[in-house]
Amino acid sequence: MVGDTFPVGCAWSDRIVFHEFFADNPDSRVPQYQTRAGVYEEGCGLDKVHLSWGHDEYLYHVVKHHLPEESLYMIRYHSYPAHREGEYTHLMNDRDRDMFRWVRAFNPYDLYTKSHERPNVNQLRPFYEDLIAEYFPGQLRW
Numbered sequence: 092m093v094g095d096t097f098p099v100g101c102a103w104s105d106r107i108v109f110h111e112f113f114a115d116n117p118d119s120r121v122p123q124y125q126t127r128a129g130v131y132e133e134g135c136g137l138d139k140v141h142l143s144w145g146h147d148e149y150l151y152h153v154v155k156h157h158l159p160e161e162s163l164y165m166i167r168y169h170s171y172p173a174h175r176e177g178e179y180t181h182l183m184n185d186r187d188r189d190m191f192r193w194v195r196a197f198n199p200y201d202l203y204t205k206s207h208e209r210p211n212v213n214q215l216r217p218f219y220e221d222l223i224a225e226y227f228p229g230q231l232r233w
């Protein structure tokens with residue numbers, strides 16, 4: 092799954108890419124899920140919020156025992172509409188608001204970095220292997 096990550100159990104933002112397809116989602120027929128806070132309390136913190144499944148959430152679960160919190164925020168929320176559109180900020184707590192500066196700092200290295208030129212994998216490999224060796228053991232715990 093790619094595209095915007097979004098909380099489940101509360102109203103969908105109409106700024107989510109292709110939000111019109113939510114009409115086919117069975118949650119659209121559950122009134123409790125269609126309120127601003129839904130099943131959550133305002134300001135509860137994103138850690139208490141269930142997010143849609145996507146590549147952000149998947150990678151977060153793979154690396155969560157191995158990386159510093161700042162990078163976990165960058166990974167888990169880089170498609171969360173808050174950093175771009177200011178959506179769902181009512182579910183955040185102070186910790187989230189503070190940590191989201193890292194998500195915004197990561198943004199230029201994610202969006203608009205795709206190129207038509209194929210990267211030279213052999214040239215890049217040593218750099219990334221060094222980086223992986225620095226942060227990850229031979230076997231990941233997840």
Ligand SMILES: [Fe+2]
Pocket residue numbers: 146147169170201
């Ligand atoms: Fe991504």
